[in-house]
Amino acid sequence: MADPRNGPESPSAALPAVDLSDPGLYAGGNPERIWERLRSASPVHRNERPAGSFWAVLSHDAISRVLKDPGTFTSERGMRLDHNPAATASAAGKMLIVTDPPRHGAIRRIINSAFTPRMVARLEQNMRRTVASALDRALAEGTCDFTAVAARLPVSVICDMIGVPPQDWDFMLERTMTAFGAVSEQTDPLAVAEAHVDILSYYEELLERRRKEPQDDIVTALLDGTVDGARLTDEEIFLNCDGLISGGNETTRHATVGGLLALIDHPAEWRRLRQDPELLPSAVQEILRWTSPAMHVLRTATTGTEVGGQEIRAGEQLALWLPAGNRDGAVFPEPERFDVARNPTRHLAFATGHHFCLGASLATTELTVMFDELIRRVGAAEPAGPARRMRSNLIWGYESAPVTLSPAGG
Numbered sequence: 001m002a003d004p005r006n007g008p009e010s011p012s013a014a015l016p017a018v019d020l021s022d023p024g025l026y027a028g029g030n031p032e033r034i035w036e037r038l039r040s041a042s043p044v045h046r047n048e049r050p051a052g053s054f055w056a057v058l059s060h061d062a063i064s065r066v067l068k069d070p071g072t073f074t075s076e077r078g079m080r081l082d083h084n085p086a087a088t089a090s091a092a093g094k095m096l097i098v099t100d101p102p103r104h105g106a107i108r109r110i111i112n113s114a115f116t117p118r119m120v121a122r123l124e125q126n127m128r129r130t131v132a133s134a135l136d137r138a139l140a141e142g143t144c145d146f147t148a149v150a151a152r153l154p155v156s157v158i159c160d161m162i163g164v165p166p167q168d169w170d171f172m173l174e175r176t177m178t179a180f181g182a183v184s185e186q187t188d189p190l191a192v193a194e195a196h197v198d199i200l201s202y203y204e205e206l207l208e209r210r211r212k213e214p215q216d217d218i219v220t221a222l223l224d225g226t227v228d229g230a231r232l233t234d235e236e237i238f239l240n241c242d243g244l245i246s247g248g249n250e251t252t253r254h255a256t257v258g259g260l261l262a263l264i265d266h267p268a269e270w271r272r273l274r275q276d277p278e279l280l281p282s283a284v285q286e287i288l289r290w291t292s293p294a295m296h297v298l299r300t301a302t303t304g305t306e307v308g309g310q311e312i313r314a315g316e317q318l319a320l321w322l323p324a325g326n327r328d329g330a331v332f333p334e335p336e337r338f339d340v341a342r343n344p345t346r347h348l349a350f351a352t353g354h355h356f357c358l359g360a361s362l363a364t365t366e367l368t369v370m371f372d373e374l375i376r377r378v379g380a381a382e383p384a385g386p387a388r389r390m391r392s393n394l395i396w397g398y399e400s401a402p403v404t405l406s407p408a409g410g
Contacts, residue, residue: 019049020056020321020393021081026295027391032336035324044308047319051082054298054317055310060328060348062308063320066299068353070100073299073318075355080298080394081319095239097247101354103227107240110225110232111358114161114218122216123157123362127369130156135377139407143384146401150256151177151249153366158248161362162241163206163217172245175199180246199245203238218244244359251293252363254397255349256370257387258291259284261401264381266338273340274375283340284367289347290338292323295396297351322348323396379408 018025018034025031035058038045043059057063066073076092076099078085092098096107134152138144155173156166164172179195206219214220222237232240263270273283296319301312312318325348327335332342350357357363374381384402 017048020047020296020319021049021051021054023391023393026393026396027389031323031396032327035321035327036329039324039328042308042310044310044318046310052317054081054319055307055312057307057318057320058324058328059308060325060331060346063322063325063348064352066307066318066320067297067351067355070104070354072302072305074100074302075297075299076100077300078298078317081296081317083298091239094233094236095243096358097243097355104354106227107225107232107236108358110221110227111218111240111244113225114216114221116216119161119216123160124365124369126156126160127153127366128373131370131373135373135405139377139405142406143402143404146260146403147253147257147398150253150260150370153256153370154249154252154363157252157362157366158245158359161218161248162244163210163215163219164202168202172199172202173249175202176245176249180250199242200238203241204234207234207237247357248359248363250395250397251349251357251359252366254293254395255288255291255363255367257398257401258293259287259367259371260374260381260403261383261387261398262287262290262338264383264403269338269340270375270381273371277372277375279340280368280372280375282343282345284364284371285345285347286338286340286342287367287371288349288364289326289332289342289345291396292326292347292349293395293397294322294349294351295392295394296321297355322351377408378405380406 018038020034020038025034038056039058043062044055044057047054047056057066075097076088078088079097088098093103096104096111099107130153134149138146138149151173155176156169159169159172160166175195175198178191179199207223210217210219210223214223219237219241222232222240225232263273269283273279299318299320301314301316301318303314305312307318326332329335331346350360350363382404384404387401388399390397390399
């Protein structure tokens with residue numbers, strides 16, 4: 001049913017009928033041009049679809065405004081389109097990503113307390129060792145699927161941070177990719193459910209070990225932490241470990257793959273970065289802007305308000321398309337140009353406001369280590385076949401990316 005507010009004079013009424021929630025749009029389409037066209041017509045517009053309409057928010061300014069106002073726009077009624085309302089209601093106020101301030105800040109502080117100098121030093125050593133090993137293997141093979149190479153670093157870091165021992169990292173990578181991966185027609189619901197059960201069982205065992213043997217890790221911090229004078233329940237710990245391990249794997253992995261493909265597609269920028277490694281910090285930020293793996297986040301209006309010239313009613317959903325904000329020409333000059341020296345870069349890859357990504361600093365360090373090793377170890381990188389995008393409206397990433405890597409000086 002058409003929204004009566006989108007009458008003949010409304011900018012939203014003139015927009016082409018594009019459903020931004022269609023996963024197929026991101027598997028084989030050209031969403032960048034679609035975002036630009038829609039944003040130019042109306043940065044906030046009504047997205048109609050049979051599954052329930054929502055407000056699509058596409059400008060950097062409007063996205064930032066919504067994310068910085070958790071009182072008006074809550075995360076506790078779901079953080080992604082087509083979420084399970086019952087599951088969301090069960091997790092709201094317990095799991096960081098579906099919790100509003102002030103409780104959000106209290107849980108966040110507990111997790112941050114785990115980042116002791118000793119843990120940070122251990123994680124950085126692990127990063128360098130993991131990247132070196134993965135690239136050595138890829139260079140020896142010559143041709144590889146770079147998605148597999150990119151997966152090694154984030155899973156090792158997030159597992160180490162949570163408290164999962166190295167011998168279980170491959171297990172956690174496979175189980176989390178099954179449990180939290182993109183849904184397609186080939187997805188087996190039973191396999192997804194089994195993966196969630198396996199992960200939950202693993203957390204239960206890990207909690208029992210940490211109760212007996214505390215370590216420098218997040219599980220120990222969550223066991224020791226309190227909110228409003230009460231310790232977190234086992235369920236709250238499980239939920240937040242889930243959020244950390246799924247989010248920590250996805251963003252860095254897809255930014256790594258997309259970053260290498262961007263450098264391959266822009267050979268002048270690849271040469272520029274290799275010749276001037278001092279550009280690495282700005283290059284990493286540009287890679288994050290360019291790849292923007294977190295596709296959308298959802299908010300629900302708690303009261304009547306206005307965003308981008310549109311009247312928003314209480315209870316209506318707003319889907320904030322972060323990659324669209326990162327291609328907004330009002331903030332980024334020549335947004336469709338990949339520029340390793342772009343600075344400053346006020347990108348939204350990690351969102352902003354109270355829900356600014358908890359692992360942003362860690363992910364930035366991971367990407368810095370990965371691309372530092374790439375530009376030092378790899379002399380040339382070429383496609384070995386077409387890269388295949390994921391069919392997902394939640395993660396803007398790759399299912400496969402075959403490449404041929406040649407060693408520097410080889």
